Amino acid sequence: MAINRNFRTCPTTGLVFHEQADRLIRWNAVAGVVSLLVGGVLALLVTLTRWPAVHLLPADWFYLVLTAHGLDMLVFWIIFFEIAVLYFCGAVLLRCRIAAPRWAWLGFALMVIGAVTNNVAVFRGDSSVMFTSYAPMGAHPAFYLGLILFAVGALIGCFVFLGTLVVARSEGTFHGSLPLVTFGAVTACIIAIFTIASGAIILIPTFLWSIGLVSHIDSLMYRTVWWAFGHSSQQINVAAHVSIWYAIAAIVFGAKALSERVSRTAFLLYICFLQLASAHHLLADPGLTSNWKIFNTSYAMYLAVLASMVHGLTVPGAIEVAQREKGYNRGLFEWLRKAPWGNPVFSGMFISLVGFGFLGGISGVMMGTEQLNLIIHNTIYVPGHFHATVVVGTTLAFMSMTYFLIPVLFRRELMFPGLARWQPYLFGLGMSSFALFMMGAGTLGVPRRHWDITFAGNPLGYEFPGTAYLMMGIMALSGIVAVVGGIAYLLITVGSVFFGKRIGGSEFKALSVREGRASPPAPQPVAAAITGHGSIGIGGFVAPGTFTLALVFLVAFVLYYFVNWKYLSTLWPLS
Amino acid sequence: MSAIQPPAVRVWWKQPLDRVEGTWIAIAFVWCLVMFFMMPYWHVYGKQNLSNEAYRTTPERYQQKTQEIVDRYTVRTETDLKVPVVHPPAGSDVYLIARLWQWWPMLELEEGKTYRLHLASMDWLHGFSLQPENINVEVHPGYEHVVTLTPTRAGTYSIICNEYCGINHHTMASRLYVVKR
Ligand code: HEM
Ligand SMILES: [Cu+2]
Ligand SMILES: [Cu+2]
Numbered sequence: 047m048a049i050n051r052n053f054r055t056c057p058t059t060g061l062v063f064h065e066q067a068d069r070l071i072r073w074n075a076v077a078g079v080v081s082l083l084v085g086g087v088l089a090l091l092v093t094l095t096r097w098p099a100v101h102l103l104p105a106d107w108f109y110l111v112l113t114a115h116g117l118d119m120l121v122f123w124i125i126f127f128e129i130a131v132l133y134f135c136g137a138v139l140l141r142c143r144i145a146a147p148r149w150a151w152l153g154f155a156l157m158v159i160g161a162v163t164n165n166v167a168v169f170r171g172d173s174s175v176m177f178t179s180y181a182p183m184g185a186h187p188a189f190y191l192g193l194i195l196f197a198v199g200a201l202i203g204c205f206v207f208l209g210t211l212v213v214a215r216s217e218g219t220f221h222g223s224l225p226l227v228t229f230g231a232v233t234a235c236i237i238a239i240f241t242i243a244s245g246a247i248i249l250i251p252t253f254l255w256s257i258g259l260v261s262h263i264d265s266l267m268y269r270t271v272w273w274a275f276g277h278s279s280q281q282i283n284v285a286a287h288v289s290i291w292y293a294i295a296a297i298v299f300g301a302k303a304l305s306e307r308v309s310r311t312a313f314l315l316y317i318c319f320l321q322l323a324s325a326h327h328l329l330a331d332p333g334l335t336s337n338w339k340i341f342n343t344s345y346a347m348y349l350a351v352l353a354s355m356v357h358g359l360t361v362p363g364a365i366e367v368a369q370r371e372k373g374y375n376r377g378l379f380e381w382l383r384k385a386p387w388g389n390p391v392f393s394g395m396f397i398s399l400v401g402f403g404f405l406g407g408i409s410g411v412m413m414g415t416e417q418l419n420l421i422i423h424n425t426i427y428v429p430g431h432f433h434a435t436v437v438v439g440t441t442l443a444f445m446s447m448t449y450f451l452i453p454v455l456f457r458r459e460l461m462f463p464g465l466a467r468w469q470p471y472l473f474g475l476g477m478s479s480f481a482l483f484m485m486g487a488g489t490l491g492v493p494r495r496h497w498d499i500t501f502a503g504n505p506l507g508y509e510f511p512g513t514a515y516l517m518m519g520i521m522a523l524s525g526i527v528a529v530v531g532g533i534a535y536l537l538i539t540v541g542s543v544f545f546g547k548r549i550g551g552s553e554f555k556a557l558s559v560r561e562g563r564a565s566p567p568a569p570q571p572v573a574a575a576i577t578g579h580g581s582i583g584i585g586g587f588v589a590p591g592t593f594t595l596a597l598v599f600l601v602a603f604v605l606y607y608f609v610n611w612k613y614l615s616t617l618w619p620l621s
Numbered sequence: 622m623s624a625i626q627p628p629a630v631r632v633w634w635k636q637p638l639d640r641v642e643g644t645w646i647a648i649a650f651v652w653c654l655v656m657f658f659m660m661p662y663w664h665v666y667g668k669q670n671l672s673n674e675a676y677r678t679t680p681e682r683y684q685q686k687t688q689e690i691v692d693r694y695t696v697r698t699e700t701d702l703k704v705p706v707v708h709p710p711a712g713s714d715v716y717l718i719a720r721l722w723q724w725w726p727m728l729e730l731e732e733g734k735t736y737r738l739h740l741a742s743m744d745w746l747h748g749f750s751l752q753p754e755n756i757n758v759e760v761h762p763g764y765e766h767v768v769t770l771t772p773t774r775a776g777t778y779s780i781i782c783n784e785y786c787g788i789n790h791h792t793m794a795s796r797l798y799v800v801k802r
Contacts, residue, residue, distance in 0.1 A: 139625050182745055183745045183786070225626050265761045292624040293625055296624040332765075332766030356645070415659070415660060425783065489755075493748070493781060495783075496791050505700050593641050
């Protein structure tokens, strides 16, 4: 079969879309949004049940719905969208055809079949085991089978992405090094391959166990290997959404990295250190030594945390420099005040960055500290932390990206632009407050995944303090605000994709390899290109505003860190 | 040239660090070191460290050891289920069973005394969560975890389960009494 070499150029952005890549990105994004829709309905039900004053669902439904919410959101929504992001960063940014589109479709089909199989298993009612499915609690075999099929599909997607890079190189569609954003996507892809391998190592034996071919699964072994999969997959999300932050900074402001070297090294640190981090899920477990725990959870000395702190500076720093170069060079924060706060592509990305750092990042380090974990393990602080990372951070970043993709990829005008201006604020701030109050309740000991913290009718029940109930109530209200933000997002995206006004002027045309080759960049004197950023900034700092924000972050981090140690020191002595 | 395009110059790695970046990396790195050293520091100077002592066990063996202390040190029973309340001698080994959906037996400890608390599950994973102290430990089947602890304040405490363990997970709660000597 002849290779499909049909391309179109987007008239507004100049991006080049290969026909198959275009279609694959759209379908993966749509599958992701459908999962988000299902997961979002379930989110509302879960939230209304955890609101003590409402307590909506009966216990069996609560645990079922919570299992499905975790899977549809964390696994299906996020990974479908991530595959779309990989194809975008590969084929579109490199102006290249996608490698092996038939394999890509096969991968997509497997993912869809896997996601449906898994959901059916959960909704049948005999697989309410939570997305972690800790053995020896068992689910229906279809539960594991669905996850395995989905993972194989995602793995194919990763290899299609890597293949696309090879094609781009050999057909010469770009010159020099990969763009930073694509480089970030490569790190996400490498982590994904490691992650899926760990997933196979744990899920395949568990599947065999569920059909009776393996007699015993050790619970500690299960948790150790499962988290090599479960935690690493979170680092895919981090690498992916950091890449999107850079992409949006580039798209909205024309920003480039402060220095390519620093940003790329930070991405490499993710690959080098984060597999170790999965150990921080095992800090409260028996049978592992403190040395092992300290080495692993500190990611061998917090070098992956360092990487995130670096990105947290360089992304807004890049925006600041771009803005200052445009003339917004007064004072510390003119660049930020004059940023396009009404553009959801930017506002969503910026809330994602701030929320991820302040709420998700700081709380993550607390839980991941060997001793501090004692006061946090399995409390509702934990979902508080990861709603700040994977919802405010990853999900909101992906949402802002879709506002950019609808006109350029789906070629439709955005519907409800007024609502779109507000959507990131509703969702981002609602979710931030939701996460914050979850953490507050967790600090008071409220457990996660718990149907009834009033222990109604139980003579031995525990009475949580009134503040805990108050926090759970505010949490639920904030969650509802976030759900409204989520509905707004679905309304805008689904509405635009199906009913938005079509944007023409960009038809697919066959392009030969020679025509697709990138023209070599205009020769530039090396010396000029590698010296800094001219005369912007204050006191030799090109991005003084960002630096100030970073220091505020650091102070919050340090204070909160030691407050937790102080709290720990009041506990009963343990050894 | 922006971040979605290839870097403008091939030798991008020669671009010198900006002062903002260099300063921030140095500060962040020092902070990462501080956080790293806090953990070993607390092992030496802090009082709250989760024990590393654990043994493999089986439900039968663990049940039997627990039964022994229940037989010797039960002081009363509570609730309709007649859960034994065990008051073991100060400094001794205390056993607690986690099973679907109960903590067994109930413990009564003395303020200021140190105990070796053994934790194991008979079936699935459970979560030992002592409230309002807020001490949380994962309980595995097949592993006997020995935690040395010293209750410092008399009172009635609760042990709830905070690892999801099936449909009645939320009913799994018990007491722990700390009495003055
Ligand atoms: C409006 C948005 C959302 C709301 C209001 C919401 C609410 C909740 C609530 C109340 C819980 C239960 C916590 C517990 O009882 O332990 C929960 C769990 C969870 N949520 Fe969300 N959520 C939202 C969006 C998301 C998104 C976008 C993701 C992932 C990308 C996500 C991932 C999870 C996961 C993984 C769990 C844990 C399930 C488990 O413990 O097994 N949520 N969510
Ligand atoms: Cu339990
Ligand atoms: Cu439980």
